Amino acid sequence: MPNSAEPTPASTQPDTMRWSGRAVRLLTVRHVTLYRYAEPVRFGEHRMMFRPRESHDLRLIRTRLSIQPQPAHLCWLHDVFDNSLAVASFAGEATELRFESVVTLEHSAAALPDYRLEPGARDFPFAYPAEDEPDLVRARERRDPDLAVDRWAARLLPAHGSVGTMDLLRAMTLRIREQLAYSHRHERGVQSPAETLRRGRGTCRDFAWLMIDAVRALGLAARFVSGYIFVPDDGAAFALGGGATHAWLQVYLPGAGWVDFDPTNSIIGNRNLIRVAVAWDPARVLPLCGTFIGRPGAALGMEVSVSVTEEPD
Numbered sequence: 001m002p003n004s005a006e007p008t009p010a011s012t013q014p015d016t017m018r019w020s021g022r023a024v025r026l027l028t029v030r031h032v033t034l035y036r037y038a039e040p041v042r043f044g045e046h047r048m049m050f051r052p053r054e055s056h057d058l059r060l061i062r063t064r065l066s067i068q069p070q071p072a073h074l075c076w077l078h079d080v081f082d083n084s085l086a087v088a089s090f091a092g093e094a095t096e097l098r099f100e101s102v103v104t105l106e107h108s109a110a111a112l113p114d115y116r117l118e119p120g121a122r123d124f125p126f127a128y129p130a131e132d133e134p135d136l137v138r139a140r141e142r143r144d145p146d147l148a149v150d151r152w153a154a155r156l157l158p159a160h161g162s163v164g165t166m167d168l169l170r171a172m173t174l175r176i177r178e179q180l181a182y183s184h185r186h187e188r189g190v191q192s193p194a195e196t197l198r199r200g201r202g203t204c205r206d207f208a209w210l211m212i213d214a215v216r217a218l219g220l221a222a223r224f225v226s227g228y229i230f231v232p233d234d235g236a237a238f239a240l241g242g243g244a245t246h247a248w249l250q251v252y253l254p255g256a257g258w259v260d261f262d263p264t265n266s267i268i269g270n271r272n273l274i275r276v277a278v279a280w281d282p283a284r285v286l287p288l289c290g291t292f293i294g295r296p297g298a299a300l301g302m303e304v305s306v307s308v309t310e311e312p313d
Contacts (some may be wrong), residue, residue: 040093046290050101113269118255139221146194175262
């Protein structure tokens with residue numbers, strides 16, 4: 001069974017390089033993960049979420065997935081969220097397991113996105129349309145509610161009356177960047193939202209999970225997004241999350257749909273953000289997960305390298 005995806009041909013969509021008022025870039029994402037072991041081990045099933053989600057603002061040009069040692073079987077499927085998922089199974093033993101995904105894509109982003117919310121949703125609080133309510137139940141469900149998060153979110157609301165919905169979400173996005181310190185953490189998993197507030201620091205996935213819980217505390221629908229971030233040469237000094245997978249969130253707003261918010265970098269909209277997978281919580285969008293069969297102390301560690309580079313037009 002081959003262990004690489006065939007290059008994806010360019011689609012016949014209109015030339016998005018000509019879209020007015022939008023910055024369009026041709027980007028290549030290279031994501032390498034290497035597991036090392038002190039002795040030969042067997043490998044269990046591994047699941048990968050490397051392939052970006054195509055949309056009106058993202059078009060795949062070429063994709064390649066290489067795995068060494070070559071898997072005995074490799075299949076592709078779409079999960080319940082329509083994320084593209086690769087599943088590999090192996091035979092034999094080895095001291096290393098290496099995954100390399102290389103994707104070239106066309107990414108379009110508005111410099112100043114104008115979200116045309118439905119009139120009834122422009123000010124908060126608002127009610128979702130009755131026809132949307134059943135589909136947003138899980139997106140509004142809190143996993144670990146805590147009064148500390150409730151109080152933190154409530155401080156962004158005016159004492160009386162309403163507030164612009166986008167103004168509220170923009171203020172929350174900025175508040176996380178201003179109040180909390182970013183830190184890199186290799187361990188799997190996320191802190192609870194209350195723990196992130198208490199520590200005053202966290203990773204991009206911790207910040208995304210905090211904001212998801214905060215907007216859900218206010219009754220809004222949100223979901224977790226895993227992907228990559230492009231750091232332009234002139235933005236290396238302030239953009240956080242480069243060199244690794246990145247995480248942010250989307251909030252569902254009537255009239256605008258799922259809108260991206262990156263509290264780690266105070267980004268609203270998809271600017272420099274490349275979506276790979278979405279889910280109601282972080283555990284469902286792990287970029288790579290799997291097992292090995294061998295002595296507990298055989299694992300020497302894991303190395304991850306992610307680069308997002310711009311190609312010439």
